Amino acid sequence: MEIQEMDLREMGSMIQSRVVLEVSSQVQSLLDALETTTLEIAVTGESGAGKSTFINALLGLNDGDPHAAPTGVTETTPSPTPYQHPRLPSVQLWDLPGTGTPSFQAERYLQQMGLERYDFFIIVASERFRQNHAELARAVGAMGKRFYFVRSKVDQDLWASQRRRPTHFQELQVLREIEVDCIRQLQKEGLDSPKVFLVSSFELHRFDFQRLQDTLAEELEDHKRHVLLLSFPSVTAVAVEKKKASLRKHIWKKALLACVVSALPGLPLHLNIPMLMNTLDSYRKSFGLDDYSLGALASAVSKPCCELRSQVCSTLGKDLSENAVQAILSQAALYGQMAARLLKNKVPLFDNLVAGGISFVAAYYLLHTALDSFAQDAQRVLERAYSLEDEVQGSLCYPPDPGFIYD
Structure with missing residues (x-):
């Protein structure tokens, strides 16, 4: 027994x-x-469009932080520069050189930037989208990558608009005019259904930043979607709930x-x-x-x-x-x-x-x-x-x- x-x-x-x-x-x-799922985000646009400030906002860093992307009036990014997320080492945002040169060629630019390493591209403009933005988007799409247009500095646009017409100013109307103009410019350059998001890097909780985050998350696979939701700052109640x-x-x-x-x-x-x-x-x-x-x-x-x-x-x-x-x-x-x-x-x-x-x-x-x-x-x-x-x-x-x- x-x-x-x-x-x-x-x-x-x-x-x-x-x-x-x-x-x-x-x-x-x-x-x-x-925990080892990588996310590589490319941010490009013309000099002065606010690329570096936008990257710092996504990373939750002040411009003066030693790990932040440098900002300035002139082009500060001579080659693709990675900025690692302060909490998630597998997430990197890449600050790419500006696209606003007379000799710009989209296909050659993508080869030089190393297209394959990036999960998607964010193309930033502060005043208007130009031909080179559309050329870059078409080339990115043709190579099987996703791209998104961010119209930056909309807080400045609203302030300027109010100064010009203080008695007739309507915020929603101005924002709609900016969005329609951006879409029209891109369609004029041959893009059928461009995705445009109005953003202020200093006020991410306002305008289209949440819609941008939702769109990116919807179009990423499961693990990368999770990493993106964790890496972006929680600046709205919706973002907090989705992260939770x-x-x-x-x-x-x-x-x-x-x-x-x-x-x-x-x-x-x-x-x-x-x-x-x-x-x-x-x-x-x-x-x-x-x-x-x-x-x-x-x-x-x-x-x-x-x-x-x-x-x-x-x-x-x-x-x-x-x-x-x-x-x-x-x-x-x-x-x-x-x-x-x-x-x-x-x-x-x-x-x-x-x-x-x-x-x-x-x-x-x-x-x-x-x-x-x-x-x-x-x-x-x-x-x-x-x-x-x-x-x-x-x-x-x-x-x-x-x-x-x-x-």
Whole structure:
């Protein structure tokens, strides 16, 4: 009888080890595929169109940041220059040399720029789209790549329009006129259905930036779509919700990995905390709740950083510490203990796998609730950041912006 029980225990241990190793390998492969997915974005246009400032806005960097793309009145990009995302090393935005030269040839330009490395092209213009923009778009499309037109500096256009006709000024009408004119210019050069987006790099939460992000996400494959949603700054309520939804799809992978670790004999639940801490920290940064992001936003909207930080009300948003994470895990683990006891009584050979199940429940609960609370924090921060600014912009008294900051 004792020998039979010993054989059963050995068999159970062998099965557990094989299951754990197989599941661990598969889950880690899924996570690696997601985290190593690359996104290469090419940004081009004429000198002075605002390419570099646009890149810095997408990266969430101020122009003065040491890792930001340099800006200036003259062309500052002599060759393709990559700028790595500060949080996602697999994402790079490429600042390409200007296209506004008399000898510009689209096919030759693309060969020199290394067309194949880029996932898509964003063509930036600040006044009007010209023949070379259309030629470049046609060449990009002919080679199987996507392209998008961004009409930059629309905040300056609105300010200038209001100055010219203060009593008859209507913002929506002016924006519509700009869009129609851009489409007309591109159609005149032979493009049938050009995608044009009106953007201000200093006010991404306004105009067409959200529509641009939605369009890019819709036209990318699954993993690249996820990476794009994480890499772009969350400047609208819609962006926050879409980022949360994309992250939520992958919670089960992190929770299952925590389950696998806890299923290994002799390893307690708390050994998952470093992995979970890293995940939670990446969530917080994705929503712009870290000190750098809050400081950059405060600077952009001319508000004290402490005013924005006061809108971070969640437990982990205010205190992302091991003690706080452990407390939430312990609370969540209680929910699974009763069911675990019943399961252990019926399947005594798989005690460690049952412990892994408790760990899965706890980790999933932690990540799910943290994701919701971080998204709510981000919404409050955005509302506070842009509330007063929107009131001021309602009168459309835009101060003139010096052109030299818009390269």
